[in-house]
Amino acid sequence: MSENAGPQASPGPQQAYLFADPAAHSLSPRMHRAAFAWAGLDGAYEARRVTADELPQAVAGLRHTGVLGANLSLPHKESVVALLDDLTPAAQSIRAVNTVVHREGRLTGDNTDAPGLAQALSDAGYPWSQGAGVVVLGAGGAARAAVYTALRGEQNVWVLNRTRARAEELAADWTAPNPEIQVRAADRHEIPWSEVGLIINASSAGLNAPDETPLAEFDFGTLRPGALVYDMVYKPAETRVMREARAAGVRAENGLGMLAHQARLAFAAWTGRDVPVEVFLSALEDGGGAA
Template structure:
């Protein structure tokens, strides 16, 4: 469902990011407003680091529901807010700001969004999980998996960052050459390897995992990364990050409006946007 922008809608939410034009969030949230019967609008704004304080201050106005934050603001925005959820505080990154009566609360819906996408994909719950990466997305993944009792190994190009992340959020750091791959039942790519690079993989030599393993790549552009191709060639189930993208948006929408719109509405909006190549404003 492609729903037009409502620039003067009485309720409004924003995305602040740099760049912002590639974002699929406007299509998802406009479809959700339409589905919920709410006269709402969603605008993606290109905001650089210098402009963030003023953009965030603007969220305190009546009628503003809040905002999503993407690169490069997820880790710098907490200092501009009144309050953080426990998840956002532990992860150290905010992707959703919720406005209420002039106060701004920061949340992180990437973490529960990943868990919801893994549940949809029927991910194995026991066994060993590996998270690839050590940036904000990896922090959300390790936090989420640790909260749900997973045994987590962190593997990152810069090993010292994997060690620091594991020391802070739980789990252990591992080297790709020596990780106990055959015991791994869940592999989550939270690195940006493969993003807009169909031949780039965070694991150029794909390891032999447990045969029940699910490979989940947070990257969704391209829809089939080299990691996903390698996993499928090894006979494993593999999913890209569109499900997580839809779920993190659904959770943000519920936090703003109190309405739980089915994830299928967000997924259909993503499919429609991908099919038309429709860029966000």
């Protein structure tokens, strides 16, 4: 990644995309268009609704001249892996991709969700050194990035998902080759909540649904003192799980910070330009959506 102190001359038109289903509500175009403008690049970013059946053709189109790559969101972060030429070490470990980088006809999958989440948690003041456990809600691509982030912070992880089999599959991907790693699928009653210092909602529960929660009738007061609830959802800006956590005196943050940080890293991977995260955050101030 090269650093850039300000706008530079544009080398020519460049194109990047978001592939998701749905996609129309995404704020990613707003952020990346602001980044192109700040960097002085002649570039465009388009959010496209791409179904599972359409994904192979959409990914093949990224090999065209002038295309930088794409972001992937629900439901494509895991299925896109089989369509790519290479994976970064992070994407290979996580087995999920949110950023595809095009270089001379080859497509490399990366995962900027994990470092984006780590930076957002750092911004929120989460003390990784405290040794508390982490509960990840969900078992999809975003949950994989959350587990990876927690493990790099040397935390024990419990995965809680509506379908336990999917949680067990996610946990096994880490623990089967590395038995010393503590990633466990669990039902709610199996988790020692007094040891939990961080809950990450990596599911879609609450997205555009103010009354939906992945933790119905949960007593947030049972969490470890100083705990943080981080919800990757950010529309609404305060989800039900955040609202109930705050009512119990527990700190809670939405996913806007993660969204901005992962977008900054994706933009840098495509263009080599290090655009300040404030550019992405400023672009988010006027609306809401999903990554």
